[in-house]
Amino acid sequence: MSLKNKTIKGFLWxxxxxxxxxxxxxVIGIILARLLSPREFGLVGMIMVFIALSExxxxxxxxxxxxxxxxxxxxxxxxxxxxxIAIGIFCYGI
Incomplete structure (x- = not known):
């Protein structure tokens, strides 16, 4: 397989x-919006921001x-x- 084909295949995957x-x-966001109250959904949103920054x-x-x-x-x-591991523990501690 040529490099071009490998690159295209990797890009597609x-x-x-x-x-x-x-x-x-x-889809999960829509489901959560239907199942949770606005207060709970807002809390999930704040947690997701923290998780994104941790990632x-x-x-x-x-x-x-x-x-x-x-x-x-x-x-x-x-x-x-x-x-x-250290970064994970640090993020967990915050």
Whole structure:
């Protein structure tokens, strides 16, 4: 398989994943709006903002850097793992 075909296939899978993610979030939002009171729905909205900001910290690009690096050592894997654990604990503590 050529690089062009791999790139197109990867792009299509990525687009499909993103479309399904956004679509499912949209449907879940509609369902929650019907099931919850306005006060509860507002609380869920505030929590979702916090979760989105936490995801930005957790997905700080270290995974992509690890994938891009040609020869990863056990120390590299360990560093990324423990950094993600520390950020997760920090976000949980807030």
């Amino acid at each position: 990525n687009a499909l994943g993103k479309i399904s993610e956004v679509g499912s979030e949209f 930005v910290l957790i997905n700080s690009g270290l995974k992509q850097a690890l994938i891009r690096k040609t020869a990863c050592s056990q120390k590299d894997y360990s560093t990324v793992f423990f950094f993600n």
